[in-house]
Amino acid sequence: MTTKITSNRTEILAGVSSFLATMYIIVVNPSILGQAGMPFNAVLTATVILSFFCSLMMGLYAKNPIVVAPGMGMNAFFTFTAVKGMGISYQVALGAVFWAGVLFVILSAFNVRTYIVKAIPTQLRFAISAGIGLFISLIGFENAKFIIGNPATLVGIASFKDPIVITFLIGLFVTAVLIVRQTTGGIIIGIILTTLLAIPIGRWWGDASAVNFGNAQLVTWQGVFASPDFSLLFQLDLVNSLKVSLFPVIFAFVFTDMFDSISTFVGIAEAADLYDENGEPQNVKKSLMTDAVATLLAGILGTSPGTAYIESAVGIEQGGRRGLTAITAGLLFLPFMFLSPLLSIVPAIATAPALIIVGVFMMKPIAKINWAGLDDAVPAFLALVLIPFSYSITQGIIWGFLSWTIIKVAVGKSKEVSLALWIIDAFALIALFWGH
Numbered sequence: 001m002t003t004k005i006t007s008n009r010t011e012i013l014a015g016v017s018s019f020l021a022t023m024y025i026i027v028v029n030p031s032i033l034g035q036a037g038m039p040f041n042a043v044l045t046a047t048v049i050l051s052f053f054c055s056l057m058m059g060l061y062a063k064n065p066i067v068v069a070p071g072m073g074m075n076a077f078f079t080f081t082a083v084k085g086m087g088i089s090y091q092v093a094l095g096a097v098f099w100a101g102v103l104f105v106i107l108s109a110f111n112v113r114t115y116i117v118k119a120i121p122t123q124l125r126f127a128i129s130a131g132i133g134l135f136i137s138l139i140g141f142e143n144a145k146f147i148i149g150n151p152a153t154l155v156g157i158a159s160f161k162d163p164i165v166i167t168f169l170i171g172l173f174v175t176a177v178l179i180v181r182q183t184t185g186g187i188i189i190g191i192i193l194t195t196l197l198a199i200p201i202g203r204w205w206g207d208a209s210a211v212n213f214g215n216a217q218l219v220t221w222q223g224v225f226a227s228p229d230f231s232l233l234f235q236l237d238l239v240n241s242l243k244v245s246l247f248p249v250i251f252a253f254v255f256t257d258m259f260d261s262i263s264t265f266v267g268i269a270e271a272a273d274l275y276d277e278n279g280e281p282q283n284v285k286k287s288l289m290t291d292a293v294a295t296l297l298a299g300i301l302g303t304s305p306g307t308a309y310i311e312s313a314v315g316i317e318q319g320g321r322r323g324l325t326a327i328t329a330g331l332l333f334l335p336f337m338f339l340s341p342l343l344s345i346v347p348a349i350a351t352a353p354a355l356i357i358v359g360v361f362m363m364k365p366i367a368k369i370n371w372a373g374l375d376d377a378v379p380a381f382l383a384l385v386l387i388p389f390s391y392s393i394t395q396g397i398i399w400g401f402l403s404w405t406i407i408k409v410a411v412g413k414s415k416e417v418s419l420a421l422w423i424i425d426a427f428a429l430i431a432l433f434w435g436h
Contacts (some may be wrong), residue, residue, distance in 0.1 A: 011065070014320025015328025018067050019280025020185035021281050022329065022362030025051070025069045026336050027191060027343050028351045032075045032139070033304060036083040036090045041229035041340040046303040048228075048337040054294040055330030059323030062286035066268060067329045068294050071260060071307035072358050073132040074253065076139055077393045078304040082249050085392055088240075094232075094299045095250070100253035101296025103307070107258070108288045120255075124400045126365035127380035128256075131387030131396045133362025138388045140355030143348040144168040145211055163206030164218065167197045168349040175353040179360075184314070187354045194350035195219060208295035211348070218349070223341040234303025251427060253295065253393045257305050261291040264308040268316060310361065326428055330414050375411050379404035398428040 022420075030043035047070055082093040106112075115186035141147040146165055150156030158165050175190025183189065202208045202217035207217050265288075268274065269281035276282050287308065294306025315325050336343065366384070370376040383400025386392050405425050408416045 006319055008324060010319040011229035011324035012321055012328045014065065014318040015325040016311075016314050016315075016332065017184055018065070018315030018320065018325060019121065019316045019329040019332040020188060021311040022051075022067045022069055022189060022309050023185075023333070023336075024187045024351070025072070025309075026333070027346045027428045028072070028354055029070045029075055029303065030343075031143070031346070031348055031351045032079055033090075037092070038081040038090050038302070039229060039231060040344050041226065042232040043303055044340045044343060045228040045230060045337055046232055046298075046301040048333050050294060050298055050303055050306050051333040052330045053297065054290060054327045055333070057293065058287065058290045058308070059326035062283045062290050063323040064265075064268075064274070064283055064287050064311045065320040065322060065325030066264070066287065067309045067315075067326055068290060068306050069309055069333075070298060070303045071138055071257065071305055071309075072203060072355075073260065073362070074257060074391065075304040076132070076136055077252060077256065079253075080139070081344075081394050083391045086246075086249070088239070088246070091210040091235050091237040092241045092246070094236035094302060095297075096246055096249045096303055097253055098236050098238065098296060098299025099241060100250045100257070101292060101294075102298060103250065103288065104253050104258065104292035104295050108285065108292045111285065119418045119424060120401075121376075121379075121404055121416070121421075122367055123376045123380045124383055124404060126368045127383040127400060128387070128393075128397055129260075130363050131384040132256075132390040132393060133359040134384070135359075135391075135393060136362065137356045137359030138391075139411070140352040140359065143355070144172075144352035145349075146352075149204045163201050164198075164208065164211065164349055167194065167201065170194070171350060172353040172356060175357055177356055187357060190353050191346060191350050194353060195346050198347050198349060199295075210326065212255050218347045219345050222344055225338050226341045228337045229340065234300060234422065236299045248394060248427070248430075256397070257291065257295055257307055257391065258288075261288060261308045262310075263370055265312045268308075268310070268313055274321070314356075317419055354418055375407050375413060378407060398432060401425055401428050 026044060026047055029047045030040045033043045034040050040120050051069040058064055058066050058068050066104040078093055082088060082096065138147070146168055148158050149157055149214030160166065171190055174193055175187060178186030178189055190408055198218045207216050208218035265284055274282040291308055298305050315329065369380045379400050382403050383396045386399050387396030390396065401421065401424055405417050405421065409416060
């Protein structure tokens with residue numbers, strides 16, 4: 001291995017940096033899953049416990065400097081595709097997360113992941129990542145009431161006279177500047193600042209009644225400390241989540257999570273030169289097993305699937321190379337389990353800039369798409385745009401797979417369609433016709 005020897009002090013400081021880069025999920029995840037009808041405080045507790053335990057597992061078991069927490073994109077899929085799109089309860093969706101975790105553990109244990117990953121065209125992986133980035137950004141703009149429904153044009157932009165919109169825009173540009181300047185903890189600083197700027201709304205100017213459940217004030221004080229809320233623990237519905245109609249949901253959880261985690265491991269290994277003697281990312285099998293356990297535990301604890309965070313690269317840039325970096329970050333999550341009243345004051349317009357910035361991060365692979373080769377570009381484009389346009393990650397993935405197969409076969413490049421992809425296409429068609 002090429003892992004460099006680092007001091008414990010360097011690893012701990014790197015862990016603090018990684019935590020500051022990822023801690024926004026403590027607030028953002030409950031705000032997204034809350035739209036699926038899940039209690040904010042309970043999701044916050046589940047988010048913290050999952051991030052704490054699985055980051056420790058990543059450090060102690062996989063010995064990698066990578067933070068694990070509920071994944072952006074997966075929480076959007078959970079809320080807007082599974083619960084709202086399919087009309088299932090969050091308990092059933094949690095059951096689907098659990099079964100996805102079980103399948104992911106089996107695939108990781110028997111190394112089936114390699115065969116499956118090779119079946120998915122690289123171009124589509126790039127497009128799906130970017131498409132999820134667009135989707136997350138759209139959710140951010142919608143949560144801030146910046147993009148609104150318009151009967152004439154389908155969507156439109158809100159009035160710039162609205163105090164909520166003005167506050168959101170200030171928060172967005174401040175957060176963007178902090179990120180561009182590579183300020184450590186830039187996203188969380190942006191969330192805090194936007195929350196502070198939102199305090200006057202409903203008190204000295206504007207009215208938030210239309211967006212805050214009838215409450216004129218956008219920010220309401222509920223205290224600082226509270227006991228953890230474990231009400232979502234074991235709330236998953238294991239029986240109803242195994243219905244055939246939900247197989248596409250389980251499928252999407254497994255494969256989206258798997259591709260996301262593998263791309264994260266590869267990206268971080270490249271940045272930090274963390275390769276083993278075979279040229280694979282360091283301890284990748286154990287890291288994937290940790291990721292799989294994070295998904296399985298998420299269903300039990302009451303949150304969307306956990307995954308490795310690309311923001312861990314922040315700590316790696318600070319010199320983190322060993323598991324102590326992930327252990328440090330994991331321990332820093334724990335105190336926030338007792339701060340749910342304080343964190344619940346954060347309004348949606350304060351987390352919206354974070355969603356948009358994460359969307360920016362996820363757009364990076366778009367530059368790797370072969371736009372010059374239309375047989376690659378058309379399927380990639382369909383996957384890319386249909387995720388936000390259909391408001392469904394599943395639909396984007398399905399049409400990306402199907403269009404890739406149809407076009408490659410039609411132009412005489414059927415060798416680029418593997419047997420495994422044909423099987424995936426069959427499941428995709430079943431999902432389309434079963435769901436409609």
